[in-house]
Amino acid sequence: MTLVARLRKAFSAPVSCDSRRKADRGFLVFENTSEVIQAEKTLKKHGWTVRVMGPPPEIQRGCDLVIEFPLIERLEIARLLSESGLEPLETVPVTGPLLQPVDLFQQVDYGDYLMVRAANMKICVEKCSQIIVNISGGGCPDVPYLAAMLVGRRLTEVPSPREIGHTLCGYALHLAYEEMLRQCSPS
Known part of the structure; x- marks a missing residue:
């Protein structure tokens, strides 16, 4: 099955509770591992529940790790990271079946x-x-x-x-x- 066919099938399926939960998460993608480690430390220090994961191949940009975070907190997390000098390359909502993190x-x-x-x-x-x-x-x-x-x-x-x-x-x-x-x- 081609990528386009898999995406059509995935997005035409009925929305389940499980897929809604996946949509509540996002990934912070960084350039290198040291930025991931610093961002994780900063976010946890400020009380956010985040998890370091292996990135799905579709969003890997250079670092072998991403931070999974509650998407609803995106603006606050972006503000805190910016104030700390830790700008992610990208913030990606987890919305499709292809964007599943790799269990470490x-x-x-x-x-x-x-x-x-x-x-x-x-x-x-x-x-x-x-x-x-x-x-x-x-x-x-x-x-x-x-x-x-x-x-x-x-x-x-x-x-x-x-x-x-x-x-x-x-x-x-x-x-x-x-x-x-x-x-x-x-x-």
């Missing part, structure tokens, strides 16, 4: 070990001791350093990858680390 997370249980992947980075922990046994993925220059700083140490006793990494890989590893902390915390 995957979790795999290997019995005694748990692995969490965020984007291209993976962290693996021995469940009983919470010792980090492996860091892998990515191709950024700080990955070997991150692995050296984290592997062999208890999950709760290592520095945050965001504090010691400075690339997209470091950011993705931080997301995997945060998810691993959630998975390993006592319920």
Whole structure:
């Protein structure tokens, strides 16, 4: 089916509650990862619920990440980001089936070990001791350093990858680390 045919089919379908919810979201598209990280930090600091996602291929402009946000807050968010010197390249409403974000997370249980992947980075922990046994993925220059700083140490006793990494890989590893902390915390 051609792109035009898929778009016609998608926009001629009846509007469901699920598609209305999708229309309530938008993406902030930035030039580079550091802008995404700064914008996320600024928005969360000011109380907005936002989520960093992998961009759908249709809107990827150079950065491997976008910020998903409540579209109704578009003007306030744009004002805050502008005041902070963080202008997105584009603000895209999520209105069609082709504009679905890519889920960054995957979790795999290997019995005694748990692995969490965020984007291209993976962290693996021995469940009983919470010792980090492996860091892998990515191709950024700080990955070997991150692995050296984290592997062999208890999950709760290592520095945050965001504090010691400075690339997209470091950011993705931080997301995997945060998810691993959630998975390993006592319920």
